Amino acid sequence: MAVRRDLRESFERRRQRPLVHEVRDELERMILAGEAPAGARLNEHSLAAQMGVSRAPVREAARSLEREGLVRTVTNQGVFVRELSLDDALELYELRALIAGHLCARVAETATAETKSELRAFVARMQDAADANDGDTYFAENIAFHDRIAEAAGPGRARTLYVALGKEVRLMRLRVLSGKASLAPSNREHTEIVAAIARGDADAARRAGADHHLNGKKRLLETL
């Protein structure tokens, strides 16, 4: 005899979801969405009150985000949303390029046919967005595309690292991709990545993945 599935899941979710995690996710969302702008101080008391919890979970969540590089804490002064210098951002682009190459190479070696067609669908959607000059859609699909590649590389440190560095980059809240002029070249690089993955060429995939991010760095420099 089995209990109702949805009931079981509801129990599981309730049990395994400490407040710290909820708070952490919410803080991360606020930061990445720009609701808490770079340099802003995160007031423990007011945040705790807003979320209806005590300060302890908020503090723990902050420690978590600190190690991830999204906030910095100053003793007796509080935690602040991290401000990213240009040099910081450029370095993040280089590191992401290295790890993205690693991920792409692995995906090229292990991707199933289904994964490949999924990635092609992403590129097609981005092409539509680029043609329509729809920067918002392209932006969102772009993030989802790269997350999908990271996911396809399987679990492991490389994936978590790539995702974490991606969040750090977004701290700058600079929309590098804007206008058809930069959307089209960006998606051409996506096409190359997917092509290399599709034909199982790990080395080419590594180069294409890394180059794409290094070109992103160039595009960033050009927009300044």
Added chain:
Amino acid sequence: MAVRRDLRESFERRRQRPLVHEVRDELERMILAGEAPAGARLNEHSLAAQMGVSRAPVREAARSLEREGLVRTVTNQGVFVRELSLDDALELYELRALIAGHLCARVAETATAETKSELRAFVARMQDAADANDGDTYFAENIAFHDRIAEAAGPGRARTLYVALGKEVRLMRLRVLSGKASLAPSNREHTEIVAAIARGDADAARRAGADHHLNGKKRLLETL
């Protein structure tokens, strides 16, 4: 007007370093020293009592270590020293190889004459240890050597990442380098790295740095 140096330092010292940091360092030390073996549960209450603090700082320190990959936490069960699978370790070697290459390339571009001779001194000391078959000394100098390179690359995410991944690797507590048979080849690679850095050849330094870590991965596989 400048404040007296010793007075300033006394102020800095008085400005209480938060307990979280002390606790974090101590937990990290215990884990890396093997006093808290992989898989062991870290009891909040007993740790807090041992260190003479309350549980809150211990919990915050644990969240910090969690993001760094040194512990994993299970809801309502506690935090456990992370157990590193062989696949985990191999991936860490590859990621470190990528980042080490990045660091070495940067050092090759920026190192001062003093830094270069310092690195050469490290290699010489390691050679002595290898000749004397002194694995313990070699082990310690090896870590210091790589930390020195990371430091010479300047501040930034690459350096912190490299160091953090290094700590993760040490979770396995496996002494790969043992016996003159593996010490000598390892130090030959060190020599190559330093040579490439000394002549300012960034590409060669990147390759040498990466290869050294990939060879470390090979040596790990061979000892199994």
Added chain:
DNA sequence: CAACAGAATTTTGTTGACATTCTACAATCA
């Protein structure tokens, strides 16, 4: 009016206690 000293307020650092959940072991029953 500017600069400074000091009180008042706010905010973080830390603690101990309470609530909930898990674990271990003993008692019970087939």
Added chain:
DNA sequence: TGATTGTAGAATGTCAACAAAATTCTGTTG
């Protein structure tokens, strides 16, 4: 005997209150 249930102890999750530090405000003084 073996499996199951119930219970006691211990551990984690959360909270509210106190202590210490930083910030802000204010009144004074030159």
